[in-house]
Amino acid sequence: MRDAPGRRLAVNGRTVYVEQSGPEQPDHDGAWVVFEAGAGCGRTCWDTVRPLLADQARLITYDRAGRVRTGPLSTPLTVDGMADDLVALVEALVPGDFVLVAHSMGGLVARRAAERLRTRVRGLLLIDTLPETSPIYDDDSWARTTRQVDRMLAVAQALSRLRLFGRLFSANVRPHYPADAYETMLAEDFTPAGTAQTRREMRALAAALPSFRTDPPEPPTCPTILLSAARPAGGRERQHALTRDHQRRYVETLPHGRYESVDSAHLIHAEQPALVAARIRELLTS
Known part of the structure; x- marks a missing residue:
């Protein structure tokens, strides 16, 4: 599974780590797919989906600047900066139009990038992305949530020095991934x-939300599918x-938008990779 060749790519004065797989010359124009991971995830999170599309499209997965294989950050991390990196990656590697797939926080990055790439995005698949208009992002409640999450992550950061705790924190991921992908994670x-x-x-997400609310990305005009996880985390039903x-x-609100409920928790691409691959194929041929 972990057979995709990878390399560092210079973008905007820093680097991302890119893997490409699938046919080098796709059978038809636009048979390119670019994946944007959610917060805390990198290129390996798409290892459930890649094999299902390997003979149909050229696939690009990558690690954002600041992750282990990209080297240290040279500039502060912002959502707009991540979008700039995604745009630069596309302009460097993708010759024509393509389908853009994004999970969770990556959806905000993808929407900002799609605003700049315009007609090059032939289809947009948003996987359990939460729009900035949600009351969950209201100032007081989101600020509390951000502080709580950061405190929990600070503890996890310290404990993850021990491999045993790394396995404990990733217990919800392990059942869905091949062994080599999980070991890489x-x-x-x-x-x-x-x-x-x-x-x-x-933190970059929290800092970006006010500007997303006052100046949201232009609505994508391409076919857009939003997959919504039907299963809530325990105690978070409301x-x-x-x-x-x-x-x-x-x-x-989108001219070519479609909402789809999926029997899954938040990691839809891990739990339901065949469905995700099917929706990508649909966008490739739309």
Whole structure:
């Protein structure tokens, strides 16, 4: 599974780590797919989906600047900066139009990048992305949530020096991934350095929300599918219902948007990779 060749790519004065797989010359124009991971995740989170598309499209997965394989950050991490990096990556590697796939926080990065890439994005698949209009992001409640999450991640960062705790923190991931993909995650993501990067990404998200609310990205005009996780985390049923309501409302504002409920928790691409691959194929041929 972990057979995709990788290399560092210079973007905007820093680097990302990119892996490419699938046919080098796709059978038809636009058979390119670029993946944007959620907060705390890198290229390996798509290892459940890649094999299902390996003979149909050229696939690009990558680690954002600041992750283990990219080297240290040279500039502060922001959502707009991540979007700039994604745009630069596309301009360097993708010759024409493509399908953009993004999970969770990566959806905000992808939407900002799509605003700049415009007609090059032939389809957009948002996997359990929460629109900035959700009341969950209201100032007081989100500030408390951000502080709580950061405190938990600080503890995880310290404890993950011991491999045993890395396995404990990744217990929800392990059942869904091939052994080599999981071991790569364990070595790169569930470590002090990986957790420090997750904290930076979460802080960047919190800092970006006010500007997203006052100046949101232009609505994508390409076909857009939003997959919404139907299964809430324990004790978060009310918040989860609000999330799904605002996901649906956001998609209904788009000229070619579609909302789809999926029997899964938040990591839909891990639990339901065949469905995710099917929606990508649909966007490739739309």
